Amino acid sequence: MTKRTKGTNQTKRVWPWAVGTVAAVAVAGVAGTGIWVQQELGELDHGASFSMAQPGDLLIEPASAEPVDRAALKEALRAQAANPELGTLHVRVSDAQGTVFEQNANEPLQPASATKLLTAAAALYTLEPDATIKTQVVREGDALTIKAAGDVWLSPKLIDDLAHATGPASAVYVDTSAWPEDTFMQGWDPEDVDGGFVAPLEPVMIHGGRLNGEVDGDVPRSHTPALDVAQALADRVGASTVAVGRAPAEAEVVAEVESPPLMERLRWMMKDSDNVMAEAIGREVARARGGMSPQATLDTLTEHGFDVSGVTLIDSSGLSRDDLIPPRLLDDVLLRATSPSTGELRDLLSTLAVAGGDGTLVDRYGDLSGKGWVRAKTGTLTGTSALVGTVTSKVGNVYTFAMISNDSDILTARARLDEIASTLREY
Known part of the structure; x- marks a missing residue:
């Protein structure tokens, strides 16, 4: 078989798709494999x-x-x-x-x-069909907390938008309590994270937890995707403390971004x-149903x-x-x-x-x-x-x-x- 370097056959995404219209977009690999x-x-x-x-x-x-x-x-x-x-x-x-x-x-x-x-x-x-997921950032004093709500489609540009709206801070926390389910499901292989097929299921990620700036494809994924988001925001606002933590109940919402629409x-x-997107959408359904x-x-x-x-x-x-x-x-x-x-x-x-x-x-x-x-x-x-x-x-x-x-x-x-x-x- 012909060999290639993993990750080189990526393409930019074009939207929207439509029934009866064939979009010539190539993707590398097949998600959901071992x-x-x-x-x-x-x-x-x-x-x-x-x-x-x-x-x-x-x-x-x-x-x-x-x-x-x-x-x-x-x-x-x-x-x-x-x-x-x-x-x-x-x-x-x-x-x-x-x-x-x-x-x-x-x-x-x-x-x-x-x-x-x-x-x-x-x-x-x-x-x-047009439902979106809102990711909010709240401030209490000099600390920011990201209220993760299930958006695994975040991009560096959206992190830039959050940083611009929040301004400087000394600490950034991320609240991952929105998903009470397990972060790793029965029947999964831990090696599938490095294999690029899934990431630990945390309710906020940049490009589905993909590493090295990759947008799509089966490339290695992060073992700490939510903390990666917090670190990315901390880097932009000058914060030295990064950790997981609950959002204060009465804290002021200072920034908000939205996912793409459901369709x-x-x-x-x-x-x-x-796989990461499928798990996120499954949990979105669960949250809507209670x-x-x-x-x-x-x-x-x-x-x-x-x-x-x-x-x-x-x-x-x-x-x-x-x-x-x-x-x-x-x-x-x-x-x-x-x-x-x-x-x-x-x-x-x-x-x-x-x-x-x-x-x-x-x-x-x-x-x-x-x-x-x-x-x-x-x-x-x-x-x-x-x-x-x-x-x-x-x-x-x-x-x-x-x-x-x-x-x-x-x-x-x-x-x-x-x-x-x-x-x-x-x-």
């Missing part, structure tokens, strides 16, 4: 990203689509799903008429970052499969009629090896999003990566017919490959699919899953 995957895949040189014309409207009324030989499609899918290169494969494919094909769809498997689909759906049900954050989180993450995600989905039986959620990102999700639930979420009659969860579609176009699918699909038409959330851990999304066929049928492969080679399973999704494009 250290082995980082070593084996993290140094691939993806080259220039693919650019294509707008493929058209994803959502087509079922009545306008041509009839399909469902028996032939089912047989084609059955044959592909039986490929031993897919290891243990559980899958469901649906359209407006119902289930097209399924294989152990009610049985859960390790989903990896396909878990983020549930987190995003819960966020859309719970929060406003921008969701697209960033989903397309690039960023509960704890990730249980708040399951409670939200249950309240909106989804069957969450068989699900085990340890985190909101899918990085935990103890997460378990049946494909049936993931496909149900996509069916709700693609329904032409409700518009419910429609915004979820714009967060999905486009095959051969952007996000974690930018370097996949080659000459497959699904290129530019498949929109999906990927999932990758050692031995796990998942693909959950939607595709409009050549004759106008809209399919949703949820495929999880465990106990398989990553690159091989990815190729087989992409072939299955492209088969749907043909019908």
Whole structure:
């Protein structure tokens, strides 16, 4: 395989994303992998990203689509799903008429970052699309305290803004009490911090805790992200004391900055499969509901009629090896999003990566017919490959699919899953 220096394939972010528009943005690596995957895949040189014309409207009324030989499609899918290169494969494919094909769809498997689909759906049900997170700084005497509220999207420019508004101080504290959940979740590998896949979950970070000024990608992350924010502000205001501490109850608010709006954050989180962002959004949902993450995600989905039986959620990102999700639930979420009659969860579609176009699918699909038409959330851990999304066929049928492969080679399973999704494009 071609080697490259880690972190050199980064690109500047362009907003907004839109359904039906392919943004040619390359990203390095795939978030949500373990250290082995980082070593084996993290140094691939993806080259220039693919650019294509707008493929058209994803959502087509079922009545306008041509009839399909469902028996032939089912047989084609059955044959592909039986490929031993897919290891243990559980899958469901649906359209407006119902289930097209399924294989152990009610049985859960390790989903990896396909878990983020549930987190995003819960966020859309719970929060406003333009919701932001406010980070305030309060002053008591000559000391400043940052009231961390969950914004892991802070930038050095926003720290500059805070410093300009606050003026000089002798001490800077950061209050991290907004997140009562654990800072490191069951089933995570501590090496994943240095591997660039996650940081200790503290409710304020600069660029998701990435080190060395990196904006995105799987680059090493800080072990003390909240203190890093406090130190950055201290450096700007001349403070010599930096520590974690509770904000005084009646202290004056002297500065405030806001995160990007929810939809921008969701697209960033989903397309690039960023684990820190997913955990932050999961906890944002929990704070809005008055509960704890990730249980708040399951409670939200249950309240909106989804069957969450068989699900085990340890985190909101899918990085935990103890997460378990049946494909049936993931496909149900996509069916709700693609329904032409409700518009419910429609915004979820714009967060999905486009095959051969952007996000974690930018370097996949080659000459497959699904290129530019498949929109999906990927999932990758050692031995796990998942693909959950939607595709409009050549004759106008809209399919949703949820495929999880465990106990398989990553690159091989990815190729087989992409072939299955492209088969749907043909019908």
